[in-house]
Amino acid sequence: MVKKIRLPPELRPLFRKTFGVLYRGTGDDTIQKLSKDLGSPTKLISVGDVTTFHLLNSNIIPDILVVDDRTKRGPASACVVVGTKHTGFTEIFVDNPPGVITEDLINVVHDAINSKNHVRIFVRGEEDLAALPAILLAPEGSVVLYGQPDEGVVLVNITKSKKQEIRKLLDKMINEQEDRENLMDIRRKFNGC
Numbered sequence: 001m002v003k004k005i006r007l008p009p010e011l012r013p014l015f016r017k018t019f020g021v022l023y024r025g026t027g028d029d030t031i032q033k034l035s036k037d038l039g040s041p042t043k044l045i046s047v048g049d050v051t052t053f054h055l056l057n058s059n060i061i062p063d064i065l066v067v068d069d070r071t072k073r074g075p076a077s078a079c080v081v082v083g084t085k086h087t088g089f090t091e092i093f094v095d096n097p098p099g100v101i102t103e104d105l106i107n108v109v110h111d112a113i114n115s116k117n118h119v120r121i122f123v124r125g126e127e128d129l130a131a132l133p134a135i136l137l138a139p140e141g142s143v144v145l146y147g148q149p150d151e152g153v154v155l156v157n158i159t160k161s162k163k164q165e166i167r168k169l170l171d172k173m174i175n176e177q178e179d180r181e182n183l184m185d186i187r188r189k190f191n192g193c
Contacts, residue, residue, distance in 0.1 A: 002095075003103040003183060007129060008176040014169060019135065020156030022148055031058045034145070034155050042141035042158075043113060047131045049076045051147040053083040061086070062145075064112045066130045068123040072149050073098075089120035098126040101133060101173075103186055109133045110189065131156070135166045136190050167191070 007015065023034040031054045038044070038060070046052040046062040050071050055062060067084045069076050092112065096105040105123070109130065112119035123130065131146040135156055138144060142158040156162060170190055174183050 003186060004097075005101045005170070005173050005177060005183065005186065007099045007173060011172060011176065014172070015129075018148060018154045019131070019162070019166065020144075020154045022152055022154050024152040026152070028054050028058050030152050031055055031060065034153060035060060037155060038143060041143040042139045043143075045113075045134045045138060045142065045144045046146075047127060047134060047144065048147040049080050049084055051145055051153050053080045054153075055145065056083060056086055061088075061118065064109075064119045064121065064134070065089070066109070066121045066123060066127045066134070068125065068127045070126065071147075073126075084120075086118075086120070088118055090115070090117045091120045091122060093122050093124060096123045096125045096127065096130070098128060100125075101129045101170075103189075105130060106133045106137075106186060106189055110137050113137050113139070132166055132170060133190075136163055136170065 023030050044062040045064045046055050047066045049067045052065045052067055069081050092108050094104050094108045096102045108121055112121060131144055134144045138158045140158050140160060144156040146154050148154050167190055174180050174187055177183060
């Protein structure tokens, strides 16, 4: 059985806040705004189809991209689906239901971060919470970008304090799980073990 952390309804409000700097707007213009603040990150990770599409369209190539061919809980446009398929990426597939972080997703994100290749992670299901393990597992000095629906793109600079913030949030999620004792492996992975 796949180990997973489900986002409990009572914690959903905690996930409506942004975990970094929100660049308001849509499309390539938003990417141009945030590109000035990207610098040279250790790893650049993009989560979400529309964000990834506009990054690639602006010739900003992430080290890792996480997509699911969906946007705002519906199918992404054919243009976005095709636009997130970029040559030069090793493609990995993983199953991850909506509102859940599976151990498989955590493992795939971990392996992608440690890879020397550009990696495209295709999530069968939904990548709505994939930014959390990406933030927690990425090396300090990295940047994670993810879309904030109808608002823009969030840029998260990975620092020790940002990792602690996300770790506390994921600990709250784990503590709300009925099978939390079975999730110790996941907790260890989030703590770098």
